[in-house]
Amino acid sequence: MSRAIPNVVSIAGVDPSGGAGVFADIKTFSALGAYGCGVVASLTAQNTRTVTGVHTPPTDFLRLQIDTLFGDVRLHAVKLGMLASADVVATVADRLAHFQAPFVVCDPVMVAKSGDHLLAKSAVAMVREALFAHSFMITPNLPEAGVLLESRAPDTVREMYRAAERLRELLPLSSERWVLLKGGHLPGSEVVDLLFDGDRMIELPAPRIESKNTHGTGCTLSSAVAALLPQRAGGLRPVEAAVRDARNYLLHAIAASGALAVGQGHGPVHHFHALWARQSA
Helix, strand or coil: CCCCCCEEEEEEEECCCCCCHHHHHHHHHHHCCCEEEEEEEEEEEECCCCEEEEECCCHHHHHHHHHHHHCCCCCCEEEECCCCCHHHHHHHHHHHHHHCCCCEEECCCCECCCCCECCCHHHHHHHHHHHHHHCCEECCEHHHHHHHCCCCCCCCHHHHHHHHHHHHCCCCCCCCCEEEEECCCCCCCEEEEEEECCCCEEEEEEECCCCCCCECHHHHHHHHHHHHHHHHCCCCCHHHHHHHHHHHHHHHHHHCHHHCCCCCCCCECCCCHHHHHHHHC
């Protein structure tokens, strides 16, 4: 008997270069055995070097996209990415609550790889207060953790431990919720991420892969987790297993990214590295 294929939706922005946002998320879902859906929360004029513009559709239309999709398709997980304004965040939070969306993985996108800001400062409080209430997991990097905690970004693994504990306090305390704090901004030959549920602090080390092709790595990792959570449910330590497998997928996607030639700046990772390698063979 074949296993059911989960339906997973990305609610995020669109990056025309395909390295980040909804396009990258759907590639990730597809590569990892999930059926990908997408809700467009913002439009960007973007390439591998810069963001030249952001357009936010009316929130009434954003609500209509979500309601129409959820009213027909059974969603098994949700990935949240770029939600540019407080109004957008509030609308998404309201609809997630209405539909009791499962396995919501929130990647609090604030700054593009190019350094361009993608989240209004006025929206940060709304992310903490409204969106995190409906998130099963949040996946901030260190600068994002600093903004969310209104403090400087952690600059050691030891400081990451305390930041992960404080971030967990922003999530509902009465149910299973997780923080995946990404340590890629720390220097060194090893990257350490922390996975924390309020009880277990799991240190996840990996060798650093030197590459300029890191555009959309945060989008890809959070999407991989969202795709794998419903597929690992029922197994041993399902959340930890989903995160470990997602990180492994991303590391291989970065390592294989040299096969692509996309743009002149921070290129994308190779989302279909395993599939295309099999086809070539």
